[in-house]
Amino acid sequence: MTPTPSTAPPASEPTPEWLHLDRQICFSLHAASRAFNGVYRVVLKDLGLTYPQYLVMLVLWEQGELPVKKLGEHLRLDSGTLSPLLKRLEAAGLVRRERSARDERVVEVRLTEEGDAMRVRALEVPRRIAAATGCTAEEIHELRARLDSLTERLDAAAKAG
Structure with a gap:
């Protein structure tokens, strides 16, 4: 499947489209985080x-x-x-x-x-969050692994300056 223009990877040379909100991975992560916070609330x-x-x-x-x-x-x-x-x-x-x-x-x-003692009552939280994602356990595991890897690379990049 060919990516649509709004989801296509950036070209090798910067273009004005690089500044579109729907091209920003940081915004996608931010929006997902806010959605998680709403469910957790x-x-x-x-x-x-x-x-x-x-x-x-x-x-x-x-x-x-x-x-x-x-x-x-x-x-x-x-x-x-x-x-x-x-x-x-x-x-x-x-x-x-x-x-x-x-x-x-x-x-x-x-x-x-x-x-x-609250730990026992909290056991239900991960199940409810997983259900809210609509993801399988395998999909959640894969997503976590990819996000952990991304975090490591971003930490390294930040340290490198």
């Missing part, structure tokens, strides 16, 4: 979590207690973004932040009993 309502808070909980359910810095690395978030999230999760009784006994400069984050 509905699905996470029963848990009382926002999508970023859910991501924090996912890391803590998987990794256990972590320093704030390490949690931020997992989520690709800086402390200025992460701290308010943790403050709200702590106010909700789901996590606890405490200074490390080994190094006072380090703040550790861990789940409370309530936060740990």
